[in-house]
Amino acid sequence: MLELLTQWYRRRFSDPEAIALLVILVAGFCILFFLHGLLAPLLVAIVFAYLLEWPTVRLERIGCSRRLAATLVLVLFVGVVLVMAFVVAPVAWQQGIYLIRDMPGMFNKLADFAATLPRRYPALTDAGIIDAMAENLRARMSVLGDSVVKYSLASLVGLLTLAIYLVLVPLMVFFLLKDKEQMLNAVRRVLPRNRGLAGQVWVEMNQQITNYIRGKVLEMIVVGIATWIGFLIFGLNYSLLLAVLVGISVLIPYIGAFVVTIPVICVALFQFGAGPEFWSCFAVYLIIQGLDGNLLVPVLFSEAVNLHPLVIILSVVIFGGLWGFWGVFFAIPLATLIKAVVHAWPDDMALEEK
Template structure:
């Protein structure tokens, strides 16, 4: 008796089900932000600390103590970074009144220039600025709320990280037991590549941040910009956000130079220096320490960062790229999802499927050629 033919559902029905599933998943992720965000960060931190923890265990250190030592070392590094930034911010706050006075004078000059050139009354300018500020209050409130929420759950990160490292074997066995025995090897490959990708991405990103911080600070110090180290480090941290962070990073020192210096030569120098640094970062530093490990194209990176911001705020912007990198690894290992993996990647084909060997073919002939090629 011939086997029953698998029922093929129409495209519009499958598309509707997939869309509904995505909407439901997005709603759940948004509703459980306070739980999922620290858990996601803890997962990445646990993967990053896992090699150190394993090394300590091989040195006959008890597993619980090895995990505690690994987390303690990570906390020391984070506290040192925050202490450095806090001391720099404290120095900045001492000169805040003078900067405020200079900024008010600069704003008055700009207002007079606009009135002279375009005939726009000062009251209208003030009203326009007030309207812009009112419209941005919601976004600012959302950002501040996200930061405060993140700070509120920071204390959960060490607990989550400890639990994930302690129950690592239990979690891995769950993934192996959930799938059939025939897929055990594929599951092992996906888990191994996922771990390597996240470790390489985070380590590469930290190395890139240090290099860019040194380059930024050195350039700003040469140009004589106040608080060069603080602005350089902040710019390096913002640079971790693909494409978007670099734009914000260059605006801060330009604003500082505009408030503290006369003329525009320093601003032009900052733009030139940051363009050179971005060129070095994008073509030398980033490809060697980050992008070789996570092959995500620029379009997907920008879109996913914006989507991450819309979903989880600042935390989502940092989590989005490694999350997509994990998805790409999974897609590349599953036959039906390989087209999606190719879409996320940065390998651009020279010709599309409908154009083979410089000629155009109909759909049936293209399918036949692809079958023969496979």
């Protein structure tokens, strides 16, 4: 057994570049694991810098300096974000308040419908079970209402932190865009000298992350707008709020689409009942989800993310448990990183065969 472990170690870790790559990966993991809370503004800035790098490079190609291009792109981006914040966010927030206010009515309607099930299907349902479930839901609704109030009070404390982020993040994005090469050179000076393998993995992952962030943002916008238009056609209540939730849900593959479908069904059932309008609205929603998964995602990501669905779900669960939102957001790039490292890792036996 010891001999097998020794042979495996020599085969996998005899190359100095492999050791350098391992050191870089372990150091990066430790930094993110222990300091991800403190580094949250920097992570946000890095995501935005990846997103804005493409228009910055295009402006450079038509003759703008790097500083001017970064300034123009950042000003335009901040303007778009402000428009969204002052136009979309207040409407979605107001609809969220109305939804919370109407939830007791939705629950009562659901309870009344559930109470009729034992009479309609006596062989399949029991009145006692239905009453127990209704009582349990009432208790949970009460707890949810208290939690919303506590969260609203706690969010007031976080407004100062949010204000600081609103100043820090744009500044970080500007310097990441303007001084990109200087910062990369500074990082290279800190890394080990034998980093050829790490450089090979970095080149592949840099392109993967760039494509992933741009694709995800575009997917969120397209799916959100298409869902909002579809809900508006049917006059569905809270259409903007639900569309925003559907757009955000694309960040979590498979799981997000399943979770966000629940409030969509509940709102549509409460408004339309189980009639033709409900089924038509739900069919349009399913068509949008189907087009997203079978048309939009292949077009945006192509072969950039060639991972099995089970691997993606496990990545979301594992990295989300480790790093929360950022683990969920970067679950697919991190899984792709592991795959790239496994494929690029040197194997002495493979080299001897060649």
